[in-house]
Amino acid sequence: MKNTGSRSFRVMLMTFDLTPLWISFKTTLVTTVIVFFLGIGAARWVMNLPQRVRGIVDALFTFPMIFPPTVLGFFLLLLLGNNSPLGQLLKGMGMNLIFSWSATVVSGTVVAFPLMYRTARGAFEQVDRSVIDVARTLGLSKRTIFMKILLPLSLPGLMAGTVLSFSRTLGEFGATLMIAGNIPGKTQTLPIAIFFAVEGGDMRTALAWVGLIMLLSLLCMVLQGLWSFRSKATVSGR
Incomplete structure (x- = not known):
């Protein structure tokens, strides 16, 4: 009986x-890597915009969150x-996104980007502004402040956004089915x-997946919780 059961399981x-x-x-x-850099770059750019323009751009970036995936x-x-x-332009360049693997990346990027952007912006805004002001009085450039101060202090929040983006992309269904379809071995x-x-x-099979x-x-x-705990402990130690 055991041999029969193990043989069936192997089959x-x-x-x-x-x-x-x-x-x-x-x-x-691939989507998480793209969204990670896009979200951080967009959050940094929006923070430097005038207040009136910032609200409009922020609404545009978060707009995909209010739409149902389909x-x-x-x-x-x-x-x-x-x-x-745009489709004609891409077709003229020899590219066809619809019903291809690239379409799964596009849909994942669109639905996950607002999560990464909002989380990154929230992490940046929680950093003590007095630290940034002191760095500016010391003559540090905006790039140096961003790379050496703002990013390290925001790492726990950025990692949380990365995990949320990863999970959102992993569970994406509606938008992916609409533009990538159900092609076994290609877009499924x-x-x-x-x-x-x-x-x-x-x-x-459904239960297994x-x-x-x-x-x-x-x-x-x-993993994100453990990494966030270690990052906060390191920042506090510094």
């Missing part, structure tokens, strides 16, 4: 398609579709695989 593992896991991991990793995906489809001006991410597994009645996503998300949160 199940051999026949289990792991491409959705690889596609999700690759998409989430609505956001619909707008992305209109913007990047082959019949749109874990959430899309779960949806179509449930729709097809394959509850075993759900458990894996929950495990990855929990691991990210634990």
